[in-house]
Amino acid sequence: MKKINIYNVFLFALYLLFVNKAYAGNFEFSLGGSFERSLYSEVSYSWTRTYGASLSYHFTAFSGIELSYQNSVERTEIEGYQDTTFTDKVYSASWVQSLTGRNTPIQPYFKLGVGQLNRDATGSYFDGLVVPATRTDSITGILAAGIRVFFTRGTAFRAEANSYLTNFSASSLGDNFKVNLGFSVYF
Numbered sequence: 551m552k553k554i555n556i557y558n559v560f561l562f563a564l565y566l567l568f569v570n571k572a573y574a575g576n577f578e579f580s581l582g583g584s585f586e587r588s589l590y591s592e593v594s595y596s597w598t599r600t601y602g603a604s605l606s607y608h609f610t611a612f613s614g615i616e617l618s619y620q621n622s623v624e625r626t627e628i629e630g631y632q633d634t635t636f637t638d639k640v641y642s643a644s645w646v647q648s649l650t651g652r653n654t655p656i657q658p659y660f661k662l663g664v665g666q667l668n669r670d671a672t673g674s675y676f677d678g679l680v681v682p683a684t685r686t687d688s689i690t691g692i693l694a695a696g697i698r699v700f701f702t703r704g705t706a707f708r709a710e711a712n713s714y715l716t717n718f719s720a721s722s723l724g725d726n727f728k729v730n731l732g733f734s735v736y737f
Contacts (some may be wrong), residue, residue, distance in 0.1 A: 571607075576652075578606040578614070580708055582732020596626040600728055602640075611652040614642045616661065620712075622728065634673030634682060640714065641666045642692050656699045663692035667714060691715030693723070698734060706734045 561721045570666070583601035592595070603617035644663025671682040696720040698708030714726035 553730050554687070563714075574727050575609045576736050578604075578608060578734050580604045580606070580615075580732055580734040582627055582708060582710070582730040584728060584730050590628060596624070596628075598622065598624045600730060602730065604731075606646055608646070608648075608652070612648045614648075616663070618642050620728075620730075630674070630677060632675050634671065634675070636682075637670045639668045640653045640690070641668075642690075644692050644694070657698040657700070657706075659698065661692060661694040661703075663697075665690045665692050665714065688716065690716040692728075694725045704735070704736045708732045708734050724728055 568647065581601075583599070585596040585597070587598050587649050599606050600620065600622040602618060602620035606614050607618040608614035617731075618641075618644075619687075620638075620640045624636045624638075625634075625684050627633045642663050642665030644661040646659055646661050648657050648659040650658065667686075667688050669686040670685055671686070673679050685698060691714070692712065694710055694712040696708060698706040700706045709729070709731050711725050711727070711729045713728075716722040716725060
């Protein structure tokens, strides 16, 4: 009689647990954006406009990889104190992990990734006495959580909260935080 290898039994159990049927991968193309505005007085205001696009490949019903681009412009004018415009472009690659399977109508998910942040700044503080750095390029960590609500098998509404972690530091979690709304198409 042949001896059973415990290692092979363990691998077979993992196989049965996670791979219960064949899965053909699919692609997801998403567009999204947000806009926020605050008025402080007749001449003092702040607004932020963000838009982005992503392309994901879901190789299982739960996991995938995503390449994305996000553009954000923040304009602030506070009379006598600040007159600045910051333009951020973030190129990123992330691991996407869904918490429910592909066939569920509501899919919560989270993302972990790495990105390249390119920031261009114009303007000044204190009526021109202080000028922000005109260009900043840095590697950033990506941490996000979101939800997809499917209208059909191939289209979904998407809401996502992103945080860009400066130098991968958890202490910067709330420093670059954005919420985006958008749509996804699957093919």
